[in-house]
Amino acid sequence: MIEVDALTKRYGTATAVDGLSFTARPGTVTGFLGPNGAGKSTTMRIIVGLERATSGSATVDGRRFADLPAPLHAVGVMLDARSAHPGRTAYRHLLAQARTHGISRARVQHVIAMTGLESVAGRRAGTFSLGMGQRLGIAGALLGDPRTLILDEPVNGLDPDGVLWVRALVRDLAAEGRTVFLSSHLMHELALCADRVVIIGQGRLLADAPVTEIVERSARAGVVRVRTHEPELLARALLELGAEVESNEPGTLQVRGTTVDEVGAAAGRCGAVVLELSTDGGSLEDAYLELTAASVEYRGTR
Numbered sequence: 001m002i003e004v005d006a007l008t009k010r011y012g013t014a015t016a017v018d019g020l021s022f023t024a025r026p027g028t029v030t031g032f033l034g035p036n037g038a039g040k041s042t043t044m045r046i047i048v049g050l051e052r053a054t055s056g057s058a059t060v061d062g063r064r065f066a067d068l069p070a071p072l073h074a075v076g077v078m079l080d081a082r083s084a085h086p087g088r089t090a091y092r093h094l095l096a097q098a099r100t101h102g103i104s105r106a107r108v109q110h111v112i113a114m115t116g117l118e119s120v121a122g123r124r125a126g127t128f129s130l131g132m133g134q135r136l137g138i139a140g141a142l143l144g145d146p147r148t149l150i151l152d153e154p155v156n157g158l159d160p161d162g163v164l165w166v167r168a169l170v171r172d173l174a175a176e177g178r179t180v181f182l183s184s185h186l187m188h189e190l191a192l193c194a195d196r197v198v199i200i201g202q203g204r205l206l207a208d209a210p211v212t213e214i215v216e217r218s219a220r221a222g223v224v225r226v227r228t229h230e231p232e233l234l235a236r237a238l239l240e241l242g243a244e245v246e247s248n249e250p251g252t253l254q255v256r257g258t259t260v261d262e263v264g265a266a267a268g269r270c271g272a273v274v275l276e277l278s279t280d281g282g283s284l285e286d287a288y289l290e291l292t293a294a295s296v297e298y299r300g301t302r
Contacts, residue, residue: 001025001179002047002148007056009042009203016042018203019056024181024196026147029174031194031211032183033288035296039203040183041079044150048077060148072101072144079152081137086126090117090136093125097143107143115139116165130157138166149173151182155189167193187285191215199288201295207287214287224255224263227276234263234272241266251275 002024009017017039024030034040045051047058049065060068060075068074084093094108112121115135120128125136134157141149149170155163170180170193184190190197190211197214199207207214228234231253235245243263244256255263260279267274 001062002030002058002060002150002181003062004043004047004058005056007043007046007058008054009039009046009051010054016203017046017053020200020203020205021056022198022205022208024179024198026179027174027177028195029170029180029182029193031190031197032181032200033187033190033197033292034200034206035292037202038200038292038295040200041152042203043200044079044152044183048075048079048150050079070101070144072097072103072146074144074146074148076141076144076146076149078134078137078141078150078154081130081133081156084125084133084136084140087124089122089124090128090139091121093136094139094143097140101144103143107145111139111142114142116162131159131162134158135162138169146178148179149181151180153184154182155184155186163189187283187288191284197284199291201292206291206295211284214291215284217287217290223279224258224260225252225276225278226255226263226267226274227252228267228272228274230270230272233270234267237266237270237272238263 005021007017007020008015020039020043032040042051046053047060047065065071065075091108091112094111095105098108112118115138117135117139120132125133128136134154138151138154141151155166158166167189170182174180194211196210197207198205226234228251231247231251235253238245238255238258241258241262243258246254248254260277264274264277
């Protein structure tokens with residue numbers, strides 16, 4: 001279990017993480033989201049002992065990373081998949097890590113097979129593609145059979161088959177009772193594999209809740225879309241029911257505060273012919289963009 005409590009990190013006058021608190025629990029895939037510059041990388045680096053907090057704490061199973069007697073067995077970490085020495089083969093890279101904890105060659109071979117690297121285990125890491133480098137980084141994280149996994153952008157550079165593999169892997173690891181904490185900019189992927197998401201902006205906590213709850217908070221959640229030849233007639237009928245009605249394109253209404261069935265019934269009563277009737281349940285991306293709208297530090301223009 002990962003516990004972050006009132007964590008703050010300052011670099012001179014700049015505050016990267018500001019009083020952040022959350023918990024990533026066993027048996028759960030916890031997604032970690034935030035705009036560039038939000039403090040995600042700093043937070044993960046503090047958790048694994050690569051940065052020192054200004055105040056507050058970050059622990060794994062109740063201990064600071066520096067106090068873990070055998071870190072590879074407690075926490076599997078992939079923050080930079082390209083950190084392997086480019087002149088070492090994948091096998092030698094993993095074997096060197098294994099020897100620091102007395103991990104067997106059989107386990108090295110096992111994680112190589114798990115991550116699909118058997119055919120390239122004898123190749124130097126410097127020749128690897130981005131996707132192969134990701135698989136090597138994940139293999140290193142799995143090496144000690146840890147109870148906690150921390151993965152930063154694990155599907156970056158992977159082909160569709162690799163993305164499906166990572167999705168299944170993290171779900172299976174969580175099902176075994178492990179803590180899985182991962183960051184990603186791919187909202188669709190997190191929506192498919194995460195149970196819970198922690199969203200931060202400008203170093204502060206914006207949301208910490210199950211994915212379904214975050215999505216339900218979205219302003220777009222529960223929007224009914226109806227297309228008709230009589231939009232004004234139907235809009236009046238819906239307003240009389242107390243619904244909120246907007247129109248962003250001719251002949252189409254976006255309706256909040258009611259259901260698809262109620263919109264259809266209202267159309268029948270007022271005589272409006274319905275050409276299309278659907279609902280937009282919102283998405284994790286919608287909710288994320290709304291939550292972080294005021295926290296985006298680097299914004300492009302068109």
